[in-house]
Amino acid sequence: xxxxxxxxxxxxxxxxxxxxxxxxxxxxxxxxxxxxxxxxxxxxxxxxxxxxxxxxxxxxxxxxxxxxxxxxxxxxxxxxxxxxxxxxxxxxxxxxxxxxxxxxxxxxxxxxxxxxxxxxxxxxxxxxxxxxxxxxxxxxxxxxxxxxxxxxxxxxxxxxxxxxxxxxxxxxxxxxxxxxxxxxxxxxxxxxxxxxxxxxxxxxxxxxxxxxxxxxxxxxxxxxxxxxxxxxxxxxxxxxxxxxxxxxxxxxxxxxxxxxxxxxxxxxxxxxxxxxxxxxxxxxxxxxxxxxxxxxxxxxxxxxxxxxxxxxxxxxxxxxxxxxxxxxxxxxxxxxxxxxx
Amino acid sequence: xxxxxxxxxxxxxxxxxxxxxxxxxxxxxxxxxxxxxxxxxxxxxxxxxxxxxxxxxxxxxxxxxxxxxxxxxxxxxxxxxxxxxxxxxxxxxxxxxxxxxxxxxxxxxxxxxxxxxxxxxxxxxxxxxxxxxxxxxxxxxxxxxxxxxxxxxxxxxxxxxxxxxxxxxxxxxxxxxxxxxxxxxxxxxxxxxxxxxxxxxxxxxxxxxxxxxxxxxxxxxxxxxxxxxxxxxxxxxxxxxxxxxxxxxxxxxxxxxxxxxxxxxxxxxxxxxxxxxxxxxxxxxxxxxxxxxxxxxxxxxxxxxxxxxxxxxxxxxxxxxxxxxxxxxxxxxxxxxxxxxxxxxxxxxxxxxxxxxxxxxxxxxxxxxxxxxxxxxxxxxxxxxxxxxxxxxxxxxxxxxxxxxxxxxxxxxxxxxxxxxxxxxxxxxxxx
Numbered sequence: 001x002x003x004x005x006x007x008x009x010x011x012x013x014x015x016x017x018x019x020x021x022x023x024x025x026x027x028x029x030x031x032x033x034x035x036x037x038x039x040x041x042x043x044x045x046x047x048x049x050x051x052x053x054x055x056x057x058x059x060x061x062x063x064x065x066x067x068x069x070x071x072x073x074x075x076x077x078x079x080x081x082x083x084x085x086x087x088x089x090x091x092x093x094x095x096x097x098x099x100x101x102x103x104x105x106x107x108x109x110x111x112x113x114x115x116x117x118x119x120x121x122x123x124x125x126x127x128x129x130x131x132x133x134x135x136x137x138x139x140x141x142x143x144x145x146x147x148x149x150x151x152x153x154x155x156x157x158x159x160x161x162x163x164x165x166x167x168x169x170x171x172x173x174x175x176x177x178x179x180x181x182x183x184x185x186x187x188x189x190x191x192x193x194x195x196x197x198x199x200x201x202x203x204x205x206x207x208x209x210x211x212x213x214x215x216x217x218x219x220x221x222x223x224x225x226x227x228x229x230x231x232x233x234x235x236x237x238x239x240x241x242x243x244x245x246x247x248x249x250x251x252x253x254x255x256x257x258x259x260x261x262x263x264x265x266x267x268x269x270x271x272x273x274x275x276x277x278x279x280x281x282x283x284x285x286x287x288x289x290x291x292x293x294x295x296x297x298x299x300x301x302x303x304x305x306x307x308x309x310x311x312x313x314x315x316x317x318x319x320x321x322x323x324x325x326x327x328x329x330x331x332x333x334x335x336x337x338x339x340x341x
Numbered sequence: 342x343x344x345x346x347x348x349x350x351x352x353x354x355x356x357x358x359x360x361x362x363x364x365x366x367x368x369x370x371x372x373x374x375x376x377x378x379x380x381x382x383x384x385x386x387x388x389x390x391x392x393x394x395x396x397x398x399x400x401x402x403x404x405x406x407x408x409x410x411x412x413x414x415x416x417x418x419x420x421x422x423x424x425x426x427x428x429x430x431x432x433x434x435x436x437x438x439x440x441x442x443x444x445x446x447x448x449x450x451x452x453x454x455x456x457x458x459x460x461x462x463x464x465x466x467x468x469x470x471x472x473x474x475x476x477x478x479x480x481x482x483x484x485x486x487x488x489x490x491x492x493x494x495x496x497x498x499x500x501x502x503x504x505x506x507x508x509x510x511x512x513x514x515x516x517x518x519x520x521x522x523x524x525x526x527x528x529x530x531x532x533x534x535x536x537x538x539x540x541x542x543x544x545x546x547x548x549x550x551x552x553x554x555x556x557x558x559x560x561x562x563x564x565x566x567x568x569x570x571x572x573x574x575x576x577x578x579x580x581x582x583x584x585x586x587x588x589x590x591x592x593x594x595x596x597x598x599x600x601x602x603x604x605x606x607x608x609x610x611x612x613x614x615x616x617x618x619x620x621x622x623x624x625x626x627x628x629x630x631x632x633x634x635x636x637x638x639x640x641x642x643x644x645x646x647x648x649x650x651x652x653x654x655x656x657x658x659x660x661x662x663x664x665x666x667x668x669x670x671x672x673x674x675x676x677x678x679x680x681x682x683x684x685x686x687x688x689x690x691x692x693x694x695x696x697x698x699x700x701x702x703x704x705x706x707x708x709x710x711x712x713x714x715x716x717x718x719x720x721x722x723x724x725x726x727x728x729x730x731x732x733x734x735x736x737x738x739x740x741x742x743x744x745x746x747x748x749x750x751x752x753x754x755x756x757x758x759x760x761x762x763x764x765x766x767x768x769x770x771x772x773x
Contacts, residue, residue, distance in 0.1 A: 148392040151414065151442070169443050173396050174418035178449070184474075249576065255473065255503045255527050257575040268574050268647050275644060276602050277575060280467065280497020280520050283602035299602070310466035310496060315445040 020051040021074050026094055026123055031132035035119055035143035040074060040098060044141050046119065052077060053098070054210065058195045060224050060241045063322040064101060065168055066158055067117065068110050072098040073191070075210050083213035086263060088188040089196075097122040097188055106157040107164075117152055118170045119143050122180070122188055129186040131176030147173045158323075166319050175316050183250040194219035194262065195241060221262060224328060235332035236262060238325055243314065258289055271300055272336070282311045292336035301330050377402040387411045395419045395426070406460060408433040416444025416465075422452045428460025431484040431514065439464040446471040446501070447485075450478065454767070458482050469515070471501040477767045478502060479509045487517030491540050493598045498524040499541065504577070506530050507765050514538075519598060520605050521546035522563065525553065527577035532763050534558060542599040543568045543608065544590075549575050553583040554763040559590075564597040565605065565612040566590040566632065571619045572604060573642065573651035581620035582760040590614060591630035597674070607643055609634045609674035618642040620656045623759050624663065631667040634676045635687045639720065641695035641738055653698050653738070654716050657757040661723035665689045669729075678742055679733055688729020692720060694746070697737045720752040 022039040025032045032038055035046060042048045049055065053074045061069055075081060076094035084090055091097075098121055104114040116136040123130045134143035135150050149172035155165045171179075180186045196202055197220040205211035221237040222229035239247075240262040246253035247260040256277050259269040268274050271289030276282070276299055284302040295301040303313035304326050312318070379402060381390050388411060394404045401423040408429040413436060419426065426448075428434025438447045447465035450457070450472035461484040462469050469485035472478050480500050487495035499515030502508045503526040513536040515522030522541035525531050531553035537560075538544030544560030546568040547553045560566035567590060571580035590613045599606040608615055611634030616622050618641055629636040637660060642653035669687040672680040680687050696716055722730055734746030 147396050148389050149415070167442055169415065172392055172415075172418070174392075174420050174449075174451075175444070177420055177451070178418070181451070252473065254576055273645075273647065274574055275572075275604070277572070278468075278497060278501075278503070278520070278524075278526065279600075279603060281493055281495075281600045282467070282497070283600050285601045287602045308466070309441050309443050310445065315467075316443065319443070 020077075021053065021096065023076065023094060026074075026096055027125060029125075031121070031123075031130065031145050031147070033145050035121075035134040035145075038096065038121075040072070040096060046100060046116070046143065050074075053096075054205075054208065056191075056196065056201060056205075058190050058241070059198050059221050060195060060237055062190070062241050063318060063325055065154070065166065065318055065320045066107050066156070066164065067101040067103060067168070068107075068114065070100045070102070071190070073210065074098070080209055080212040081205075083193060083202075083211060083215065085193060085215070085219060087182075088190075088192050089211065091124055091188070091191075093124050093126055095124040097191065103154055103156050105155075107159050108157060108161065115140060116143070117154075117168065118146070118150075120171075120176065122176075122186075129180065129188065131173055131180055131186060133170050133173065133176065135170055146170060149173075149175065160323065164320065169316075169319060171316055178252050179245050179314075179316060181246075181250075181252050182248075189245045190241070194221045197221075198223075225324065231328075231332055231335055235328055238328055242322075242325065246314070271298075280310070282313070284311065290333055290336070292338045293334060295330040295333040298333050301326065301333060304329060378405050379403065380405045380407065383407050383409050388413045388415075388417075392417055395421070395424070398424045400424070403427060406434050406436075410435040410437055412437045412440060413447070414440050414442050416441065416446055416449060418444075418449040418451070419455060420451045423454040424452070425456040425458070426460075427456070427458045428483075430459050431461050431482055434460040436460060436462045437464060438462065438466065441466040446496075449473070450475045453477050455479070456481065460484075461486065464488055465496045467496045468498040468501045469496060469518070471498070471503070472505060473503050475502065475505050477507045477765075478505060479511070479767060480513050481509070482512040484514040484516070485518075485522075486515065487519075489517075491517055491519075491542075491595055491598050493519050493600050495519040497521075497603070499538075500524070501526070503527050507767065508532070509765050509768050511535055511768075516540050518542065519600065520603055521568070524548065525550055527575060530763055530765065532765060532768065537561075538563060538566075540595055542595075542597055543605045544593065546570060546605070547580070547583055548572060549577050549580050550583070551579075551581050552760060552763055555583065555585045556587045558588045560588060561590070561592050562595050563593045564595050564599070564610040565608040565615055566593040567614045568605070568608065569614070569616045569619050569622050570604065571617070571642070571652075573646040573648035573653070578648075578651055579620075580618075581622075583619065583622050584760060584762075585614060585622070585624045586626045588627045589630075590627055590636075591632065594631070594633045604644075607675070609672065609676045611635070611668075611671065611673045611676075613637055613668065615640065616655050616658055618651075618653045618655055620652075621757050621760065622655070622657075623659045623661075625659070625661045627663045629663055629665045629668065629689070633668060633671040634673045635691045636665050636668045636689040637663075638676075638691045638693075639718075640693040641698070643738060643740060645739065652716075654695065654718055655720075656716070657719045657754075659721040659723075659756050659759070660690060661721070663724065665724075665728055675740075679745060682745055683731065683747060688731050688749075690722060690724070690728065690730040692718075692730075692732045692752070693740075694732040694734035694748070695737055718752075719754040719757070721754040721756045722751050723756075 074096040079092040082090035100119040135146040150170040152168040224238045239260040244261040306312040403425040446468040453476040456479040458481040485499035497520035499522040518541040521543035522538035544563040548570040613632035613636040
C-alpha cells in the first residue's frame with residue numbers, strides 16, 4: 001500500500017511527458033487502441049518520429065507483396081541493446097520496433113501518392129515481446145489496433161511494371177507470433193547484426209546509445225540483388241530473411257527438418273536431396289526439396305512459385321509470388337554442383 | 342469469496358476486451374465446477390469474433406460456438422493455455438474453409454492444455470487442425486473432412502499434433518486427407534482411440550513418436566489403415582513403444598491419392614497396417630478384413646537417406662492374436678511386383694526380410710561384404726497356424742526385386758516387454 005502514492009506519481013510523470021514515447025502505454029498489459037496512444041510519432045500520420053525513435057533499415061527485407069516498409073526503433077533512455085553475433089540484438093524491456101507497410105499506385109515510383117496500410121509493433125514488455133498490428137484508416141489520420149488482422153484490396157503496379165490486384169493480408173496477433181516464435185519466446189526477426197550491418201548503421205546505433213558491445217569483426221549478409229556478390233551467399237541471404245524465422249531448430253517449421261538459417265552448413269538440412277515432410281500437396285509431386293541443377297524438380301522453388309494457400313511458402317506474409325526471389329533461388333539451384341550421392 | 346472476486350474480474354476483462362458483443366456467461370456445468378464460457382454470437386462477422394475470442398481468451402476459459410455453418414477466408418489460431426474450444430456437436434457446428442485464402446491449416450494451436458471438441462472443420466486449403474508444441478491437448482468428438490471424392494488437391498493431414506507431449510485423440514472422425522487422417526508426429530505419450538479414419542491415404546499414422554496407444558478405432562476405406570513409421574532427417578527420430586490393439590482395420594482399398602514425394606505415397610493401396618523402421622511395436626486383438634494388398638506389412642525404410650543417427654529397420658515387433666478375414670488377394674503397387682513370384686497373392690503377414698543397410702553402420706552385428714551391418718529385427722508372431730506369413734528375404738535396400746528370397750517360415754523372435762498402458766492426466770474419460 002505504501003508504494004501506491006509513488007505509483008501515482010510515476011504515472012502522472014509519464015502521462016504528462018508529451019515529448020517522447022509513452023512508457024505507460026508501451027509497458028501496459030494490453031496493446032493500446034490506437035497507434036497514436038504510444039506517442040511514438042509527433043504527428044497523426046506517423047511521419048515524424050518522437051525523441052529517441054530512430055529510423056533504420058535492413059540489408060535485406062522480407063518480401064511482403066511488394067509493400068514498402070519504414071522501420072523505426074525506440075529504446076528507452078539510458079538503456080541500450082546488447083550486441084549479439086547470430087540472433088536478434090538483445091533489446092531492453094520497453095523497446096518498440098515499428099514497421100509501417102505502404103503502397104503507391106505505381107510501385108516503380110513508391111514515393112508518389114504513397115499511402116500506409118498497416119503498422120506493426122513489436123513491444124518488449126516485462127515478460128517478453130508482444131506483437132500488435134495496427135491498420136490505417138483511409139484518411140491516413142489514425143491506425144487502430146487490429147488483433148484479428150484484416151484483408152485489404154490492393155491495386156498497384158509492381159516494380160517490374162506488371163499490374164497487381166490482390167488481397168493483402170494484415171496478420172492477426174497470433175500469426176505475428178507464428179513467424180516471430182523462437183522456442184517459447186517471441187523475438188524480433190529483422191534486427192540481427194548481420195542484417196543491420198550496412199551504411200555504418202550499427203556503429204551509428206552505438207554512437208546514439210541504442211547499442212552497446214559492438215565487436216570489431218561484424219557479420220554481414222550480402223544484398224540479395226547485388227550481383228557483385230557470389231550467387232550462393234545471395235541465395236542463402238534470401239532464404240535467411242524470408243524463410244529461416246520458421247525454418248530453424250526452434251521455429252514454427254522445426255518439425256519439417258528443413259533448416260534455412262544463414263549459419264546452416266548441413267546440406268540435407270538445407271534441403272539438398274531431402275525428402276518432403278508433412279508437405280502434402282505442397283510437395284507438388286516432387287521428390288526432393290532441392291535437386292541440384294534442377295529447379296523444376298525442387299520443392300523449394302515450387303512452393304515459392306505458388307500463390308495457392310496450402311502450397312505457397314511462406315505460409316504467412318505473402319499473397320503474391322516474389323518473381324525476383326524465385327529467379328534468384330532457381331538460378332542458385334540450377335548452378336548448384338551435382339554431387340554423386 | 343476469493344474465487345468469486347476472481348471470476349468477476351475475469352468477466353470484466355472479457356467484457357472490456359470483446360466490446361460487449363459476446364455476452365460472457367458463467368455456467369454451472371455438469372461436473373459442478375464453475376468455468377467461464379464465452380459464447381460467440383451467430384451471424385455476420387462470426388469468423389472475426391471467433392478469432393478475436395481465440396486471441397483474447399483467458400487461460401482456462403471456454404469458447405463456445407453455436408450450431409450453424411460458418412465460413413472462413415483465413416486460418417484460425419489459438420495461443421492461450423488451457424482454453425476449450427467447443428461447438429454444439431460435430432453434426433451441428435461446421436467451420437467451412439472452402440474459400441480459404443491464407444495460412445497452412447484451418448486451426449493452429451500453439452499453447453498447452455487445450456481442448457478442442459464437438460465441431461466439424463471442412464475443406465481447408467492445407468491441414469485441418471495442427472497443434473505444435475502444444476502439450477496435454479485433447480481432440481474430442483470432432484470431425485475434419487474434405488468433401489467430394491478423395492483427391493490429391495485435399496489437405497495433407499486432418500488432425501496433426503506434432504512436437505508435443507500428452508496427446509489425446511478420442512472420438513474423432515477424419516475423412517478425405519491426402520496424407521494421413523489422424524497424424525501424430527515427433528511426439529510422446531499418445532492415445533488415439535474410438536476414432537474413425539476413412540477415405541484418407543493413411544487412416545492413422547504415428548510417426549517418429551514414442552509411447553502411443555492406438556485402440557478402439559475404425560480405419561476403413563483408406564489406402565493404408567494404420568501406419569507406424571520412423572523417418573530420417575527429422576529433429577526427433579527413434580520412434581518406439583507403440584501398441585495397436587482392438588481396432589477394426591478393413592477395406593483399406595481406396596487408391597493412393599497422395600502427391601508423390603510424400604512417404605505415404607509409397608504405401609500400396611490395400612494395406613491394413615504398415616510398420617516401417619520403428620521399434621517395440623505390439624499389434625494385437627485387432628480385426629483385419631479385406632485389405633487387398635496385405636493385412637500387416639513390416640518393412641525397412643525404403644528410400645536412400647543420409648543420416649548417421651537413423652536406424653531404418655523395424656525392430657522388436659510383436660504381432661499376436663488378431664482376427665483376419667479376406668485380404669491379400671489383389672496386391673497393389675510395389676507389392677504386386679513382389680507377389681508375382683508368390684502366385685500373385687500375399688498371406689496375411691508380410692515382412693520384407695531386410696536386415697541390413699548399405700550405409701547403416703551403427704551398432705553391433707555381423708558385417709556384410711559391402712560394409713553394412715546385419716541386425717536382428719526380432720519379429721514375434723503369435724497367430725493361429727492358418728494365418729500365413731512370408732518373409733520376402735530382400736536382405737537390404739535399395740530394393741532389388743531380383744534379390745527376393747521368399748520364406749514361409751515364421752520368425753522365431755523373443756517378445757520384448759510390452760509397454761505399459763498410456764495414462765494421461767488430462768484423460769477424464771479413461772475407463773481405467
